[in-house]
Amino acid sequence: MARQKHDERLHDRKFVRTFFTSPTAVEGEEDSATMIRSAAGLSGMQAPDVWVPDNEDATAPSMRDEGARNIIEVVSEEGADFPGEIHPRIVWFRGDPGTRHQCLTHLMEIADPDNGAIQHIDGFVIPEVGDIDDWKKADEVLTIVENEYDLEEGEIAMSVIVESGAAELAMGELRDEMGKPTNNLERLFMLVIGEVDYTKDMRAITPTGNLPSWPEVRHNTSRAASAAGLISVDGPYDDIRDVEGYRERMVDNQAKGLLGIWSLTPGQVVEANTNPLPPETSRWRMDTGGRTVDLEDDDGVQVYDGNRVSLEESDDEYTLRVGGDEQVLDEEDLREELLGIVEYVPSMDDIVDSMEEFEEAREGGTGAIAMERATTVRIDGVEVEVSNDRMWDEATYQAAMTPVSLFQDVYEHRPDQHDELAEMYSEDVVERAMDVGGA
Numbered sequence: 001m002a003r004q005k006h007d008e009r010l011h012d013r014k015f016v017r018t019f020f021t022s023p024t025a026v027e028g029e030e031d032s033a034t035m036i037r038s039a040a041g042l043s044g045m046q047a048p049d050v051w052v053p054d055n056e057d058a059t060a061p062s063m064r065d066e067g068a069r070n071i072i073e074v075v076s077e078e079g080a081d082f083p084g085e086i087h088p089r090i091v092w093f094r095g096d097p098g099t100r101h102q103c104l105t106h107l108m109e110i111a112d113p114d115n116g117a118i119q120h121i122d123g124f125v126i127p128e129v130g131d132i133d134d135w136k137k138a139d140e141v142l143t144i145v146e147n148e149y150d151l152e153e154g155e156i157a158m159s160v161i162v163e164s165g166a167a168e169l170a171m172g173e174l175r176d177e178m179g180k181p182t183n184n185l186e187r188l189f190m191l192v193i194g195e196v197d198y199t200k201d202m203r204a205i206t207p208t209g210n211l212p213s214w215p216e217v218r219h220n221t222s223r224a225a226s227a228a229g230l231i232s233v234d235g236p237y238d239d240i241r242d243v244e245g246y247r248e249r250m251v252d253n254q255a256k257g258l259l260g261i262w263s264l265t266p267g268q269v270v271e272a273n274t275n276p277l278p279p280e281t282s283r284w285r286m287d288t289g290g291r292t293v294d295l296e297d298d299d300g301v302q303v304y305d306g307n308r309v310s311l312e313e314s315d316d317e318y319t320l321r322v323g324g325d326e327q328v329l330d331e332e333d334l335r336e337e338l339l340g341i342v343e344y345v346p347s348m349d350d351i352v353d354s355m356e357e358f359e360e361a362r363e364g365g366t367g368a369i370a371m372e373r374a375t376t377v378r379i380d381g382v383e384v385e386v387s388n389d390r391m392w393d394e395a396t397y398q399a400a401m402t403p404v405s406l407f408q409d410v411y412e413h414r415p416d417q418h419d420e421l422a423e424m425y426s427e428d429v430v431e432r433a434m435d436v437g438g439a
């Protein structure tokens, strides 16, 4: 493996939106591999970026030997056609040599090239790691397996589930440890949060028994991934019917740079594949006192049509009510006030427009330009013009590039999603988005 600076990405994929687990063996089914067999057939927006045949928590301990054999059977048959990467999760436990031995046994079986599966497997997911020495043990097991089968050292990627305080602290040591000649930790690919087991490990209690949302672990994982050139992925959102909650979690994660998330169901896969991509259409929205609502576009005028905000005009004065708060304002103060509660969500088309505008200015020798956003807002029939200027410099441009880079990574690696993306954005926008940023 090429030695690079650790904060440069070392793997093919720069982004992983979806990490989808499926049980490897289900007792009582005619075909115990039924779940992974159907997952292997997914494509388009329904197929995850990373598929994880899960021979750990999703599979009963008594079924895991059979699960390892099922992985071999299904991946050897279907792996070549699967559009995402394949990273099975195998057993491991920081405090238990017996489980680590089972890891070695399963790996020797799954990675044996004669069984035909390893050719389609990109890496393995190691759960329940502890401190950095434990990560190195797992890495060493993979090195032994590579050695046994004449694979290149470091060729099999390793991702870990961060689900203990020890593992969370170990992430801070990666920059020092990766690249030492005594380990192959540069095989690391994803840092995946396991909030369920983390909650247990931290001995956390909530009145409802629901999981805490652990914003600190999510921040720490994103930071560690950035520092070590890895990809961070949030853990399972177990309230699987709560689609709105899953979306809110993703928006919160994305603001931390945690762009991937676990998906437990095919429905969650579609949500999580789509959510981090910029929207197809732009919109204005308004904070109506704790709740943000989209404004309705009426021929370029943005209309608020609810009852949490009201506006009256009389004798050059305006009475604005937001929630329980009432203010009497002149026109200029009203504009200011509205600017504080109205915001613009750009579409992919808009983002690309702004980037092209900046690139043009930069080529012409200008390093910073003001980008104006203006519209007319209508509340209770009263129309007010609002506009703001945002200063764009090189740093703004680079930060705005992240969603576009994500799109470019998806487009490059997921040809099976091209039709859906073209339908979403139009061919023209797709083409321009692929072009921007010198890609």
Ligand code: GLV
Binding pocket: 057, 127, 161, 163, 193, 194, 195, 196, 197, 198, 235, 236
């Ligand atoms: C997953 O392994 C979790 O503990 O959330």
